[in-house]
Amino acid sequence: MSNEQKYQEILVNDAKKVEAYLQEHVDRMYKSAPRQIVEAMEYSLMAGGKRIRPVMMLEAAKACGLDDESKISTFACALEMIHSSSLIHDDLPAMDNDDLRRGKPTNHKVFGEAMAILAGDALLNHASQITMEYVCEHCEEGFAKAAREIAFQTGIDGMIGGQTIDVLAEKTGLDIATVEMLTKIHSMKTCALLMAAVACGAYVAGKDEATVEKWRKYGLYLGLAFQIIDDILDVVGDEAVLGKPVGSDSDNQKATFITVLGLEGATAEARRYTEMAKNAAKELENADFFVWLAEYLCERSM
Amino acid sequence: MSNEQKYQEILVNDAKKVEAYLQEHVDRMYKSAPRQIVEAMEYSLMAGGKRIRPVMMLEAAKACGLDDESKISTFACALEMIHSSSLIHDDLPAMDNDDLRRGKPTNHKVFGEAMAILAGDALLNHASQITMEYVCEHCEEGFAKAAREIAFQTGIDGMIGGQTIDVLAEKTGLDIATVEMLTKIHSMKTCALLMAAVACGAYVAGKDEATVEKWRKYGLYLGLAFQIIDDILDVVGDEAVLGKPVGSDSDNQKATFITVLGLEGATAEARRYTEMAKNAAKELENADFFVWLAEYLCERSM
Numbered sequence: 001m002s003n004e005q006k007y008q009e010i011l012v013n014d015a016k017k018v019e020a021y022l023q024e025h026v027d028r029m030y031k032s033a034p035r036q037i038v039e040a041m042e043y044s045l046m047a048g049g050k051r052i053r054p055v056m057m058l059e060a061a062k063a064c065g066l067d068d069e070s071k072i073s074t075f076a077c078a079l080e081m082i083h084s085s086s087l088i089h090d091d092l093p094a095m096d097n098d099d100l101r102r103g104k105p106t107n108h109k110v111f112g113e114a115m116a117i118l119a120g121d122a123l124l125n126h127a128s129q130i131t132m133e134y135v136c137e138h139c140e141e142g143f144a145k146a147a148r149e150i151a152f153q154t155g156i157d158g159m160i161g162g163q164t165i166d167v168l169a170e171k172t173g174l175d176i177a178t179v180e181m182l183t184k185i186h187s188m189k190t191c192a193l194l195m196a197a198v199a200c201g202a203y204v205a206g207k208d209e210a211t212v213e214k215w216r217k218y219g220l221y222l223g224l225a226f227q228i229i230d231d232i233l234d235v236v237g238d239e240a241v242l243g244k245p246v247g248s249d250s251d252n253q254k255a256t257f258i259t260v261l262g263l264e265g266a267t268a269e270a271r272r273y274t275e276m277a278k279n280a281a282k283e284l285e286n287a288d289f290f291v292w293l294a295e296y297l298c299e300r301s302m
Numbered sequence: 303m304s305n306e307q308k309y310q311e312i313l314v315n316d317a318k319k320v321e322a323y324l325q326e327h328v329d330r331m332y333k334s335a336p337r338q339i340v341e342a343m344e345y346s347l348m349a350g351g352k353r354i355r356p357v358m359m360l361e362a363a364k365a366c367g368l369d370d371e372s373k374i375s376t377f378a379c380a381l382e383m384i385h386s387s388s389l390i391h392d393d394l395p396a397m398d399n400d401d402l403r404r405g406k407p408t409n410h411k412v413f414g415e416a417m418a419i420l421a422g423d424a425l426l427n428h429a430s431q432i433t434m435e436y437v438c439e440h441c442e443e444g445f446a447k448a449a450r451e452i453a454f455q456t457g458i459d460g461m462i463g464g465q466t467i468d469v470l471a472e473k474t475g476l477d478i479a480t481v482e483m484l485t486k487i488h489s490m491k492t493c494a495l496l497m498a499a500v501a502c503g504a505y506v507a508g509k510d511e512a513t514v515e516k517w518r519k520y521g522l523y524l525g526l527a528f529q530i531i532d533d534i535l536d537v538v539g540d541e542a543v544l545g546k547p548v549g550s551d552s553d554n555q556k557a558t559f560i561t562v563l564g565l566e567g568a569t570a571e572a573r574r575y576t577e578m579a580k581n582a583a584k585e586l587e588n589a590d591f592f593v594w595l596a597e598y599l600c601e602r603s604m
Contacts, residue, residue, distance in 0.1 A: 033458035037466040041458075089423060094415030113396035114469045117419070121391060122462045124423060128430035129453035135437065136446045144438045144446075151431035156335035156343075160424045164339040167416045 007292045014055040021054075021073045022046065022080060025130065040111045040119035041126070045084045047102055053197040054080045056293075060201025060215060063286040074134040075146050075200045078127035082154050083193055085123035086163070088116055095167070124154075142207075146200040153196035162188025169255060177255030179269075183224065191223030198290075211284075218280040218290060225273035226297055228266055231256040235263065274298040309594045316357040323356075323375045324348065324382060327432065342413045342421035343428070347386045349404055355499040356382045358595075362503025362517060365588040376436040377448050377502045380429035384456050385495055387425035388465070390418050397469070426456075444509075448502040455498035464490025471557060479557030481571075485526065493525030500592075513586075520582040520592060527575035528599055530568055533558040537565065576600040 001009075022045060029038045054076035061072040091098040091106040092113065098106050108116035131147040152158060165185050169177065198215040207215075235258055257266040277294035281287040303311075324347060331340045356378035363374040393400040393408040394415065400408050410418035433449040454460060467487050471479065500517040509517075537560050559568040579596035583589040 029458060034463050034466050034470075036470055037458050037463060085423075089419055092419065094419060115466070117391055117394065117396060118462055118466055118469065121387075121422070121426060122458050122466075124426055125430075125453060125457045125462060128427075128434075129450070129457050132430075132434075132446065132450040132453045136443075136450045139441055139443060139446055141438075141441060144434065144441055148431070148434040148438045151427060151434045155427045155431050156331060156339050156424050160420060160427060161336050161339060164336050164417070164420055164424075167420065168336075168338055 003288070003292065007289055007296070010059065010289060011050075011055060014058050015051040017058070017069075017073075018051040018054040018076060018080065019046070021077050025077050025081075025126075029126070036115070037118060037122055040107060040115045041084075041123050043110060044088050044101075044107050044119065045081060045123060047084075047104060049102060051080060053083055053193050056194065056197040056219075056290075057201045059289055060198040061205050062201075063284065063289070064202045064205030064207050064211075065286075066201070066205035071138075071143075072201060072204050074130050075143075075150065075204060076197075078131045078147075078150055079193060079197055079200070081123045081127040081130075082150065082159075085120045085127070086159060088120040088123070090163070092116060127154075142203045142205070146203040149199045149203060150196050153192040153199075158188055158192030158196075162186065162190070162192065165189075177260050179257070179260050182255065182257055182260060186224060186227040187220055190227045191220045194223040194226075195219035214280065214284055218277055218284065218287075221273045221277035221280055222290075222294055222297065225270050225277055225294065228257045228270040228273065229298060229300065231258050232263065232266055232270065234258075270298060305590070305594065309591055309598070312361065312591060313352075313357060316360050317353040319360070319371075319375075320353040320356040320378060320382065321348070323379050327379050327383075327428075331428070338417070339420060339424055342409060342417045343386075343425050345412060346390050346403075346409050346421065347383060347425060349386075349406060351404060353382060355385055355495050358496065358499040358521075358592075359503045361591055362500040363507050364503075365586065365591070366504045366507030366509050366513075367588075368503070368507035373440075373445075374503060374506050376432050377445075377452065377506060378499075380433045380449075380452055381495060381499055381502070383425045383429040383432075384452065384461075387422045387429070388461060390422040390425070392465070394418060429456075444505045444507070448505040451501045451505060452498050455494040455501075460490055460494030460498075464488065464492070464494065467491075479562050481559070481562050484557065484559055484562060488526060488529040489522055492529045493522045496525040496528075497521035516582065516586055520579055520586065520589075523575045523579035523582055524592075524596055524599065527572050527579055527596065530559045530572040530575065531600060531602065533560050534565065534568055534572065536560075572600060 026038065026042045026046065029041070057076045057079060058069065058072060061069075066072060087101060088107045090096050091101055092108055099109055100106060106116075107119055111119065128147075128151065131150060135143050135147050154160065156164075162185050166189055169181065169185065195216040196219075198219045199212050202212045202215045234256070257269060261269060274294050274297075278291050281290035281294060284290070328340065328344045328348065331343070359378045359381060360371065360374060363371075368374060389403060390409045392398050393403055394410055401411055402408060408418075409421055413421065430449075430453065433452065437445050437449050456462065458466075464487050468491055471483065471487065497518040498521075500521045501514050504514045504517045536558070559571060563571060576596050576599075580593050583592035583596060586592070
């Protein structure tokens, strides 16, 4: 088997494992909580997707020498619950007002706005609930640090903070957007959870702060490359391959890396961050998969 | 000084201490996070109120023998952040659509719906962030259990779960409401955070599960008495004293303990739970304040 095939298989197999771990959590929720809130949570949480954050967490932990996957699976599920929570709230009428997500009606279209707000809150909180349960049962330093990392990267200095600047930037309009501002927004909004993914893997495997920080760097560069490519695909992508309409950013008058750098400039910037991510991965042990992943995401057409 | 005066003073002084602890957290947020999200969080978090949950946590910890308040203040602040988060989201147009809260415009009226959704998310997440930071720095079993307690009581088996049933009950209308259903809703929606308050106090002071469970019982009975009295005051209260319009529940066609039990029946039910709360407190050590508190809340006119 070529390395390419091996890595592709890791992506597919890890995503399947994550689906199974998530389903276990959902099944446990149904045992005690009101059925209706669990249904709304399950609808969005189990709607598929690449599961790139939890997959990266599993692989980072493995690269850092963790051989017992049961020690990382709760953190991986928590991160995916937070990601899912943010998508539900982002899609709300008061935010992006989206009707479709991965080809399916968005949460509020199916369950109503009140339930969608509650389902987002519930997923965000459940992430902290399952990590705290795990930390209680296994009071190890690396686990507590992983839980703290997730909460930090989710919060006002991470994803939610970035989302705030994004909402405010949209209000003030396109014209004041700069590449520095977009980079700032996305290092919080997009990169924070990717940084949490690999940092948690390293923490749970018992790595020290210096090593964890190297992993975070990788997450940051990969996330920026990823976001710029997302912006590019919104302009030049193939609707059939992407599974969503292209041109939605410009329809929404949204500032993107394309509007501030042009197609050629944005492509060069994506390439630059991809190389930085690859170099960051090369400084880590056993991280060949992550070198490949950076290149793979840069070359993706979907 | 009479006991009455002493306990009244505890309520006032503890609330002041909580204000100061919360302000420290807000000041720290401004140092790194985007100013605008912190402003929206601060607006609701620092809008006053009785701070009954954190006050109960401080006093429960003291009753359980904790003499170093710095060990409990982070958890007290976290609980108040969660309470504040839930009020912001409850007031949203898709939920209760309230324009006023404690005499001030609600969060979304001032900052817009998008920011109010984010501010609620941010307060909910920040609660878990500060507790996780604390648990990381002081990896003790009681602290981890307190953090877990807060997340559990906030989530789908607690406050958010209760809020879900409440939203669904309002949709299906008054006619199917029963006293059992209202008790179920409020033991989750109203009581869960009160249970968390006293349980955290006991955990942080190092108490065992059996003792913590006795404290939770107190929180449950107190919360039910509190909610029933809230329903009663909505009908017979004095607007000037309450600081909010009376009759809003019946205007909203909302099922309450009054609509299902009548005024006399509801008053008897409030009395019953108050006695249960007092008896629960009498089974606890050093809990005279909590015996008084149950009676005080039952007799309150605001």
